[in-house]
């Protein structure tokens with residue numbers, strides 16, 4: 581008998597065909613987040629769940645899913661996992677690292693460039709018919725090349741960002757991480773820095789750390805106050821790593837120059853959020869890994885992790901804490 585699986589988001593046809601060879605699956609074939617009540621119903625008889633990082637896997641859900649053996653996230657982040665509860669129930673969890681590293685690093689560089697050179701703002705300026713004379717300094721931006729980039733969180737994506745900064749833009753790169761990465765320091769020529777020093781020195785601060793109880797709201801008023809008034813803050817990790825109220829205030833009061841955000845405390849972002857009114861903020865809809873190829877690779881990797889785990893093998897992307 582085939583194992584039973586629920587898929588909590590739409591996936592490409594080829595991935596469906598692959599899954600169908602091994603499992604009986606039901607699918608929430610939509611880009612809207614699956615409603616919690618429906619997810620709770622769907623998990624009652626399943627062995628495996630193909631999930632997104634917005635589907636909370638907590639004690640309540642695990643209680644409703646007595647047969648559940650594996651939750652395979654189609655995401656590198658797994659802040660939706662209650663790791664203790666999963667461990668206690670012996671439910672394993674997997675994610676999709678590697679396939680998205682370069683894609684997210686590309687987006688981060690897009691955010692750096694568009695905020696420094698005001699690309700989105702000036703695109704609107706031209707399209708709204710405001711370009712009626714020679715440009716003057718009110719439209720000037722900041723250089724990216726030969727400046728200092730501070731990366732908070734030196735995982736695989738952090739490394740790819742550092743590589744682009746060093747090789748493509750001749751930037752000095754400082755990084756802060758829980759553990760020092762001497763090999764990366766040597767191979768890329770980047771420098772470890774304590775967090776406060778990094779915040780004081782960097783022209784661009786990129787937050788690229790996973791969301792954990794330790795990193796929740798790690799950037800708040802104190803940290804933003806340490807940054808240069810000319811600095812730009814970029815967040816492509818998770819919205820909850822930042823105190824969004826403090827960031828809004830820092831931008832409104834021009835304590836920092838600008839921000840570029842891919843992630844928010846609430847997603848989709850509140851249509852009434854005051855951030856939407858600020859011209860010094862570039863906002864993207866949590867799209868860091870969203871190219872057609874990478875999203876396909878993530879879905880296929882998620883499906884493979886699930887199938888391997890359900891057939892009793894150790895999937896390659898078992899999350900560290902559940903090994």
Ligand code: DGY
Nearest residue numbers: 633654655656657869
């Ligand atoms: C990830 O893979 O974690 C992306 O942020 C999408 O959730």
